[in-house]
Amino acid sequence: MAELPQRVRIREVGPRDGFQNEPETIDTFDKVRLIDQLGRSGLGRIEVTSFVRPDVIPQLADAAAVLEAIDVPPDVSLSVLVPNERGLDRALEHRDRFHEVSVFLSASETHNRRNVNRSVAESLDGLRRVLARAREAGLRCEGVISTAFGCPFEGFVAPERVAEIARELRDAGCDEVGFGDTTGMANPKQVGALFPYWRDMLGAEIELTAHFHNTRGQGLANVLAALYAGVDSFESSFGELGGCPESGPAHPATGNIATEDVVSMLEEMGIATGVDLPALIVATGMARDVLGRALGSHVATAGPVEWRTRGAG
Amino acid sequence: MAELPQRVRIREVGPRDGFQNEPETIDTFDKVRLIDQLGRSGLGRIEVTSFVRPDVIPQLADAAAVLEAIDVPPDVSLSVLVPNERGLDRALEHRDRFHEVSVFLSASETHNRRNVNRSVAESLDGLRRVLARAREAGLRCEGVISTAFGCPFEGFVAPERVAEIARELRDAGCDEVGFGDTTGMANPKQVGALFPYWRDMLGAEIELTAHFHNTRGQGLANVLAALYAGVDSFESSFGELGGCPESGPAHPATGNIATEDVVSMLEEMGIATGVDLPALIVATGMARDVLGRALGSHVATAGPVEWRTRGAG
Numbered sequence: 326m327a328e329l330p331q332r333v334r335i336r337e338v339g340p341r342d343g344f345q346n347e348p349e350t351i352d353t354f355d356k357v358r359l360i361d362q363l364g365r366s367g368l369g370r371i372e373v374t375s376f377v378r379p380d381v382i383p384q385l386a387d388a389a390a391v392l393e394a395i396d397v398p399p400d401v402s403l404s405v406l407v408p409n410e411r412g413l414d415r416a417l418e419h420r421d422r423f424h425e426v427s428v429f430l431s432a433s434e435t436h437n438r439r440n441v442n443r444s445v446a447e448s449l450d451g452l453r454r455v456l457a458r459a460r461e462a463g464l465r466c467e468g469v470i471s472t473a474f475g476c477p478f479e480g481f482v483a484p485e486r487v488a489e490i491a492r493e494l495r496d497a498g499c500d501e502v503g504f505g506d507t508t509g510m511a512n513p514k515q516v517g518a519l520f521p522y523w524r525d526m527l528g529a530e531i532e533l534t535a536h537f538h539n540t541r542g543q544g545l546a547n548v549l550a551a552l553y554a555g556v557d558s559f560e561s562s563f564g565e566l567g568g569c570p571e572s573g574p575a576h577p578a579t580g581n582i583a584t585e586d587v588v589s590m591l592e593e594m595g596i597a598t599g600v601d602l603p604a605l606i607v608a609t610g611m612a613r614d615v616l617g618r619a620l621g622s623h624v625a626t627a628g629p630v631e632w633r634t635r636g637a638g
Numbered sequence: 639m640a641e642l643p644q645r646v647r648i649r650e651v652g653p654r655d656g657f658q659n660e661p662e663t664i665d666t667f668d669k670v671r672l673i674d675q676l677g678r679s680g681l682g683r684i685e686v687t688s689f690v691r692p693d694v695i696p697q698l699a700d701a702a703a704v705l706e707a708i709d710v711p712p713d714v715s716l717s718v719l720v721p722n723e724r725g726l727d728r729a730l731e732h733r734d735r736f737h738e739v740s741v742f743l744s745a746s747e748t749h750n751r752r753n754v755n756r757s758v759a760e761s762l763d764g765l766r767r768v769l770a771r772a773r774e775a776g777l778r779c780e781g782v783i784s785t786a787f788g789c790p791f792e793g794f795v796a797p798e799r800v801a802e803i804a805r806e807l808r809d810a811g812c813d814e815v816g817f818g819d820t821t822g823m824a825n826p827k828q829v830g831a832l833f834p835y836w837r838d839m840l841g842a843e844i845e846l847t848a849h850f851h852n853t854r855g856q857g858l859a860n861v862l863a864a865l866y867a868g869v870d871s872f873e874s875s876f877g878e879l880g881g882c883p884e885s886g887p888a889h890p891a892t893g894n895i896a897t898e899d900v901v902s903m904l905e906e907m908g909i910a911t912g913v914d915l916p917a918l919i920v921a922t923g924m925a926r927d928v929l930g931r932a933l934g935s936h937v938a939t940a941g942p943v944e945w946r947t948r949g950a951g
Binding site: 512590595623627 | 642788821822823825826827828852853854855856857858859861862863895896899902903906907908935936937940943
């Protein structure tokens with residue numbers, strides 16, 4: 326077995342990726358207190374919101390208000406998602422309130438067209454302008470590639486094509502590229518093969534981040550495979566919040582991997598996350614109350630292993 | 639990375655471990671048609687029921703009726719759980735209806751006493767008599783060690799103690815020893831270290847089986863770690879049915895690992911299970927209807943990866 330990393334970076338994406346997929350509008354005040362609690366849990370990175378068109382995603386219409394109101398420790402790196410230059414313009418009005426931007430596109434033409442009504446080449450053209458201006462503004466940049474492990478419309482996605490898009494993002498100014506398993510099609514064998522390949526294709530400098538979904542229950546197995554493949558940067562969502570278009574309302578457990586489940590597994594393995602698990606579970610409990618339904622997270626229900634063994638004997 | 643096995647054996651334990659933990663009595667007829675559907679899904683091993691005292695576990699009071707009524711292909715190896723000689727006596731009245739017995743005890747004294755009101759040594763004494771008689775009757779024997787990766791009362795469980803108990807079971811006639819992560823405390827690093835150690839302690843002949851729970855969302859990550867540690871025998875439960883005393887009614891997803899999730903991950907990795915995933919998902923759908931609630935299984939909700947990619951392009 327390869328060496329495991331001693332520590333990993335986790336970006337909490339629940340406030341954007343999770344909230345965005347909730348059918349009921351979440352009150353701005355609730356978003357703010359949830360993000361504040363996340364910020365107090367030791368998470369090093371939080372994706373706070375997205376500057377998308379409010380008529381397209383009304384749930385995030387309060388992006389500016391959220392960004393202005395949150396109060397998190399100064400060492401937490403905050404990011405916002407921007408789909409295009411107009412979104413970047415809106416974000417830059419609050420430049421002193423965040424540190425990073427994330428941009429996104431899909432590796433598959435069909436998924437990209439369904440998602441943003443553009444070809445992949447057109448998306449890359451637009452993102453080059455966004456990234457250039459974001460860098461001018463002193464922002465760190467992440468590019469996220471959706472359907473990097475498979476596409477629900479096209480099926481197989483060529484790893485070479487994903488690498489090509491990743492190189493374009495790198496050359497356009499991304500410090501970090503995220504590889505998204507958008508609909509939970511990745512398996513550990515594939516993950517273990519692809520990350521070393523992408524690392525070879527992209528060089529040692531750039532940060533490679535894994536973004537897995539738990540759609541088929543295999544999310545943490547993919548995290549393990551990624552760890553053994555040298556990945557030490559992950560995105561996840563507290564409460565397992567987040568989107569999976571294939572999930573039905575009767576089944577809450579098919580979104581992103583749950584941050585608390587990731588943290589629990591890694592800390593039990595002796596890999597440092599910096600996260601205070603009980604504080605994170607408080608955030609998930611608050612989210613459950615706000616949303617009024619059971620969440621998919623396991624550790625928030627069962628409790629950390631430590632709670633079972635502390636003082637035992 | 640170590641070599642992955644080309645094929646694995648899976649024992650479906652839902653009809654025993656799963657049903658046993660359901661609060662509402664399941665009709666015998668429903669149990670039979672669920673087991674028949676499982677038998678048609680290509681599973682090589684099914685744990686059908688348990689001959690426990692009907693006043694202790696009323697849910698399984700129909701053990702004999704179920705065993706007599708099921709109709710599964712002749713190549714499916716059927717097992718029953720027996721707690722003691724009395725249970726074995728009852729099972730042997732239906733000797734021609736099954737092939738294997740499973741016996742169980744806990745590695746931790748506290749858990750064993752709470753579960754069966756005996757010390758581990760007393761349990762081993764009783765099981766030696768059960769196993770001797772089962773072997774006389776020509777039955778294959780499995781011994782399952784609960785809390786093999788940690789105990790909710792005692793915390794740490796010494797791997798040496800688990801190995802000692804496993805050796806006792808082997809010497810008493812077990813062809814197979816199962817290692818149970820009874821309350822979901824195992825992590826992949828531990829799993830990856832313990833199975834090679836137990837293999838060393840027990841020799842090459844005996845079958846070592848991993849029985850994981852998904853209590854903290856890490857069940858399939860533990861399966862992956864076990865695969866890399868040379869394990870090729872697993873127990874799981876369709877629909878993620880099964881017991882975890884720490885799970886609340888609001889959260890269905892904290893029992894055994896779901897057989898369909900295991901099968902999906904392994905088949906996607908190119909590891910043969912022999913299971914027809916769509917047929918297994920039919921069984922889970924039937925169980926959901928019988929139980930009248932959403933189940934924790936992911937793949938039964940999202941569908942196999944293949945359904946997303948078949949004919950795509």
